[in-house]
Amino acid sequence: MALSVSELVAELRRAVEGQVGEQVVVGEVGSCKPASSGHVYFTIKDEKAQLDCVMYKFQAAASRVVLQEGMKVELFGKATVYEGRGRLQFTVTRVREAGLGELQARFEALKRKLAAEGLFDAEGKLELPPFPKSVGLITSATGAVIQDMRHVFERRAPWIKVFLLPVQVQGAGAEFGIASAVRAWGRFDEFGLPPVDLLIVARGGGSLEDLWCFNEEVVARAIAECPVPVVSAVGHETDFTIADFVADLRAPTPTAAVELVTPDGPALAAWLEDCGERVKRRLYQVCERADLMLGLLVQRKFKSPLDVLNPFIQRLDDLEYEWEDAWQKRLQSGYDWLDRMELELKARHPKQFCRMMGERLDGLEVRLKSAAAQRFAVASGALELLAAQVEARSPQETLKRGYALVQGEDGRLVRDAEQVPEGARLRVSLARGKMSVVRREEGGEAAEGEELRPVGV
Secondary structure (H helix, E strand, O other): OOOOHHHHHHHHHHHHHHHOOEEEEEEEEEEEEEOOOOOEEEEEEOOOOEEEEEEOHHHHHHOOOOOOOOOEEEEEEEEEEEOOOOEEEEEEEEEEEOOHHHHHHHHHHHHHHHHHHOOOOHHHOOOOOOOOOEEEEEEOOOOHHHHHHHHHHHHHOOOOEEEEEEOOOOOOOHHHHHHHHHHHHHOHHHHOOOOOOEEEEEEOOOOOOOOHHHHOHHHHHHHHHOOOOEEEEEOOOOOOOHHHHHOOEEOOOHHHHHHHHOOOHHHHHHHHHHHHHHHHHHHHHHHHHHHHHHHHHHHHOOOOOHHHHHHHHHHHHHHHHHHHHHHHHHHHHHHHHHHHHHHHHHHOOHHHHHHHHHHHHHHHHHHHHHHHHHHHHHHHHHHHHHHHHHHHOOHHHHHHOOOOEEEOOOOOEOOOHHHOOOOOEEEEEOOOOEEEEEOOOOOOOOOOOOOOOOOEO
């Protein structure tokens, strides 16, 4: 049977999707053409072949990778056949730069290894000083990161001394420079570095490859072994490195690290100024009160020291009376509480509880008997009704109304006259009794000497 073109292409599509289905393809992006609809059409190729690909609008908008010609990528999607042109294509759902999978696997493996050694445990982390006097920075000497951090230091805590040890923060070998800088400041006296209260290892945002030097084991162990508290401020808020897990504190960004380790200078100055004003007001009140008391004493010209002590003695007497009254009230409150507890205990005595439960069970028994009797009466009525309906529809009642049951020689009921051959013996069941008859054609005549009569009852 010949197939139409559309039928053949549909069969090919089902075969490709069923046999190949979802796959991960690695290759180089060839021609790439974003459409006005938002879809992206491109090719993926290697040394021997190429394949048409499409990434639809929503997947393209959500992708963090911008496809460019010559880029090595990993494509996640499904092989299919575009029926409109009968062409094999790969429908892409997600794109990842080639090599990231291997880096991610190395990241997870090192993370598990160091976690098993206890380098991430909170017990081993150092506390940061609340008011550091000096801070060491390990980052690049160029770029916006060091300038942004310097501005935050000047704004929040200009009295803190900040020292920079410039290092390479990206590229081959950068991890050794970062680890050496951390170890050097851990033994500052040997390397001629100024002592600091804490270190900040910082870098701006970037891709996984750009930040990879902070995922190397040599950097992680240098931070873990450093006797000075270390703050990791690598990348943006969503970026996580091994250095973040090992450090004593992880900051989402370099500027956030400065805000976390420094007190807010303007707010602290305002608080100190407020404290000074409150101390001044308090001293003024104390001096004013002392001056007033001294003036009263001079005016009274007392003859005996008791003139001064008597008011205080009277105050002591008042306090004694107040204490006795409070003690009596507290004691009476205790007695009242004991009485309430005794009444509550009696109310919860097992005998009282058993009596209440017995009364409840009696009531439940009465309700149960009443409900059972009512349910039995309803069920009995329904049963009688069903029995009457069954009796009215029984075969015997049907026969009493003049119907009959006709059975063939094999005992089966006869429902169609054409199923019974002429001359066949039939058994007829009536309301009273049974009989046998011989089947004749309608209008047929009996043979000579033969009567149409039952052959047996």
